[in-house]
Amino acid sequence: MKLDKNGKIIPGHVHYAKWGYIFLIPFMVAFLLFSFIPLFQTLHYSWYTYYEDQLDTVGPTWAGFSNYVYLFQQSTPRTFYFFGIRLGTMTISDLGYYTLNTMLIWVMGFIPQIIVSLLLAVLFTDVRLKLRFQGFFKTVYYMPNLIMAAAFGMLFQMIFARSGPVSSVLLSWGWISEPLEVSSSTWQTRLIISFLDFVMWFGNTTLLLMAGVMGIDQSIFESATLDGASSITVFRKITMPLLKPIFVYVFITSMIGGIQLFDVAQIFTSTSGGPQSSAYTLMMYLYSLIADKKNYGQAGALSMLMFLVTAVLSFTVYKTMHPKYNAEKDTIKCRKRRWKEYAGCPDTIAEMALARPTGPVSHEEEGR
């Protein structure tokens, strides 16, 4: 859309908008074909009894919500341990148990991660401390994030093996009298996977939080320091409240990542899920339903449950991340009202800027 000086459309001008649609085609087609349609296919399967039994294929026959009901009801007696102490046996649904595993592993990895990352972000940006070699430390901390999770899982399986490095070092120091048996302890297995998760992600979180801290107006820190506020007060009263949006972002994206936990757990426990299936995660459950049990109905139901949870979480991320974009939309709406008198209402800020008829828009109108 091309406008003349008075904001009227020049007749017969090229319509550029069509190019916008043309350039969007590849993205949209790929998305529809490989994400959207498969998602609906998954939803579709979740309502059918559909599985492969040896060489026979059963179904698909309509089953309503029975796959979902089955997922919630299918249960196994589990014995719970707390560092070797037997707490008791309880029959709980598999889905519930795997959710519990996934959440436990995520929480045990996330708590140290957020504490260490916050600390690092504050340390690296502290002007009084002026720590040096920051480039080196950041490089080292971020490095594990790029390592193939499957390879990392395999590496740690070997490192924590009976005759592996950790076991032999601890033995030679006399800290333990018998070789480590990680693969027989429920909590040790979970803890090591959480630890791997921590090592892989704390660098990433640190960089995110640092970006947040550096985005805070430095003069606020300056005046606080001049007023004699201690580092701890500055952190509690200034850094934390202003970091809240990024904090929420980190929390929720990490949670979505936690739900996706698969590679490390799968390889570290050699697909078994560890002792008492204590490190059997939701994604491993989904994987085994698709690849091993070939029960597509139940796999569909599980996928849809996970879709619901992640959709809610990503909506929250969207809300916290895009106050800016929402503000832009409001601005456009607001400006559109001003443009009513003209034949063509430009719907972009860029075009408005190019063909602005009445001088700059006042700030009251630009506000959210």
Added chain:
Amino acid sequence: MATFALPQRLSKSMKVQLLIKRILWYTFLILLALLCLMPICTLLVNMTRSHGDLSANGFSWWFGNSFAENWDKCFKDVHLPVGTALKNSLIVSTCTAVLTCYFSSLTAYAFNVYRFKFRGLLFTFIMLIMMIPTQVSALGFVTMMRQWKSLNELWPLIIPSIASPVVFFYINQYMESILPFELVEAARVDGCSELGIFHRIVLPLMKPAIAIQFIFTFVGSWNNYFIPALLISKDGQKTLPLIIAAVKSSDPSSFDLGKVYMLVAVSIVPLLIIYLLFSRFIIKGMTEGAVKG
């Protein structure tokens, strides 16, 4: 930060306090760095030691002399096609990175330069689905690929990456901040076609953002395990993560620790070298391109 004003003179006790604080924090930083480096060091040392040495004594301070032997075992195992997997991983990751970067830029270009109906709606839609993991639609995707008789092929790992909301979002952010609309206008006046503007003006301008995203998508695709594991079962088409997963289930009599360490190293070390070469650039891109809250 350079403009930060501190009281010029610190009293002696404050200086001492600062020194103690620094020593304390440096110790913390170094310990944390060791935590990240130890696994890698163990890997590098153990990949040069023989199976016998490794199973007798798990830990060693210094390299062994079985590097060549482990290398041969790793690449010459007929049951474990590591060489082919390395090639497949390279093909898939490179193609994925190229496609993702090109089409994400094109999509960002469409959103930034053109004003069409449903623009805001489409953008909001992409932002909403951005965080939803691909695994939730994996079942539908796998069954579709089976219907298309495309299991055990590499293209299903590559083509879907044309639609990568996260990469699009990053490049879009960058384009918003860097591309002046006047430049596009000027090119139009000079008679450049719309696609020509994208190729000759916008893409070169986007180089820094594209380079970062190229590295990230390459790494992501290189490390991807879930979807390939569902799609590929033939040895000749396996990528590296699948080979690592297969190590344990392969013949236990041929299980050789030195070989497995070498295999892990083969899948990790190339990326680490690339990372260390570009780390300054990557860290900068990570910090700047991070959420702009």
